Amino acid sequence: MTDFDTQLAAELAALAAAGLRRELRRVDSAAGTRVRVGGRELLNFSANDYLGLAQHPALKEAAVKAVEQYGAGSGASRLVCGSLAVHHELEEVLAAFKGTEAALSFSTGFAAAQGAIVALLDKGDVLIVDKLVHACIVDAAKVCGASLRVFRHNDLNDLEAKLEWAAKQRSAGSGQRSARILVVTESVFSMDGDLAPLRDIVELKERFGAWLMVDEAHGTGLFGERRSGLVEEFGLTGRMEIQMATLGKALGAAGGAICGSRQLVDLLVNRARSLVFSTAPAPAAAAAARAGVAIIQSQEGETRRQRLWLLVEELKRALIGAGLPPSAVRAPIVPVVVGAESRAMALSGALREAGVFVPAIRFPTVARGAARLRFTVSAAHTAEDLIELRGALATVGNRQSAMANA
Numbered sequence: 179m180t181d182f183d184t185q186l187a188a189e190l191a192a193l194a195a196a197g198l199r200r201e202l203r204r205v206d207s208a209a210g211t212r213v214r215v216g217g218r219e220l221l222n223f224s225a226n227d228y229l230g231l232a233q234h235p236a237l238k239e240a241a242v243k244a245v246e247q248y249g250a251g252s253g254a255s256r257l258v259c260g261s262l263a264v265h266h267e268l269e270e271v272l273a274a275f276k277g278t279e280a281a282l283s284f285s286t287g288f289a290a291a292q293g294a295i296v297a298l299l300d301k302g303d304v305l306i307v308d309k310l311v312h313a314c315i316v317d318a319a320k321v322c323g324a325s326l327r328v329f330r331h332n333d334l335n336d337l338e339a340k341l342e343w344a345a346k347q348r349s350a351g352s353g354q355r356s357a358r359i360l361v362v363t364e365s366v367f368s369m370d371g372d373l374a375p376l377r378d379i380v381e382l383k384e385r386f387g388a389w390l391m392v393d394e395a396h397g398t399g400l401f402g403e404r405r406s407g408l409v410e411e412f413g414l415t416g417r418m419e420i421q422m423a424t425l426g427k428a429l430g431a432a433g434g435a436i437c438g439s440r441q442l443v444d445l446l447v448n449r450a451r452s453l454v455f456s457t458a459p460a461p462a463a464a465a466a467a468r469a470g471v472a473i474i475q476s477q478e479g480e481t482r483r484q485r486l487w488l489l490v491e492e493l494k495r496a497l498i499g500a501g502l503p504p505s506a507v508r509a510p511i512v513p514v515v516v517g518a519e520s521r522a523m524a525l526s527g528a529l530r531e532a533g534v535f536v537p538a539i540r541f542p543t544v545a546r547g548a549a550r551l552r553f554t555v556s557a558a559h560t561a562e563d564l565i566e567l568r569g570a571l572a573t574v575g576n577r578q579s580a581m582a583n584a
Contacts, residue, residue, distance in 0.1 A: 213535055231474075241466040244466075248461035252457055255453075256454075262458065276406050287434030290422055295322050296322045302325075306327045307326070310367050361379065362390075366397040366400075373408060389419040394408065396427060407423075497512065497571070513550045519549045521549070536551050
């Protein structure tokens with residue numbers, strides 16, 4: 179091997195020794211409630227397709243029609259000739275869905291977060307984030323040049339202290355414009371499934387003259403009367419500057435979006451580098467997302483949501499019965515924290531042998547010593563799926579007991 183490969187091999191070996199090396203798993207089927215991996219069909223409790231829309235006939239039909247009309251790709255960036263009618267139609271639907279003046283779609287949620295934060299903040303500004311925000315927010319903080327402050331997870335007292343510090347920094351500044359203070363949190367946290375205290379965060383940011391960006395990746399489609407997210411559920415529409423949505427979870431498609439004022443969207447069109455310098459999202463994905471929004475807002479969307487919550491409770495009962503008590507939060511993300519990476523890997527492997535696909539979540543996705551199995555539920559799961567999961571959990575539990583007594 180060359181010196182290049184030798185050094186990389188040493189890094190990979192170190193990851194493996196720490197129980198942190200990852201590998202891509204080839205899935206030879208649609209990523210539905212059952213997946214085909216390694217020649218076996220496995221019951222899947224790991225996807226974020228919360229409402230089961232990824233395989234919905236309406237989304238498939240919309241995607242096929244978009245390919246027939248616009249082709250497989252968009253052909254260019256949005257500012258060249260890639261801003262297709264289907265993108266604008268999706269953005270109009272998203273803005274109405276989220277209760278904002280405008281929306282702007284991106285190829286991924288990661289690109290949406292990066293584009294917005296880097297466009298809005300610069301050196302001299304302050305970015306304050308919850309400790310458990312998604313990696314895309316953390317990476318954007320590194321790129322934008324703003325001073326980064328992290329508050330303890332959902333800790334309002336710590337957030338208030340950080341805002342007080344930022345306000346003092348702004349008063350002492352001498353730049354051409356006053357320093358901007360942006361607070362970023364998720365509405366439903368991706369690894370723990372708990373909810374942000376959004377009402378209190380909004381009151382704090384208003385008191386200190388800060389801006390607020392809420393990542394609704396795991397809340398969109400699940401909360402609120404119109405199912406637009408936790409912002410709607412808490413009656414806060416219009417009281418935060420930026421709503422971020424992911425189109426690849428409950429919406430069943432792919433991509434990301436920023437929703438807010440017309441001025442916000444117009445500025446992002448000019449300054450969001452992840453939009454300006456990227457080929458526009460695939461037409462099929464945009465059309466599928468538009469169809470997903472329509473279903474979520476329909477009676478079918480409500481029926482699917484109600485079914486999802488019933489299945490979440492059934493999953494929790496199954497885990498408790500297996501001696502794996504989950505968190506008590508109300509979300510389709512049901513984590514079982516086991517601590518050591520090795521134990522999480524062992525449990526994941528045992529479940530896979532028993533026919534259930536639930537990958538282990540390890541550092542750096544979660545903190546060291548907080549490795550877990552992250553169960554997720556879809557409205558497309560059946561009662562029989564939960565019965566099968568109970569059986570697999572019992573099998574794994576019996577194996578674990580046998581090994582402990584050997």
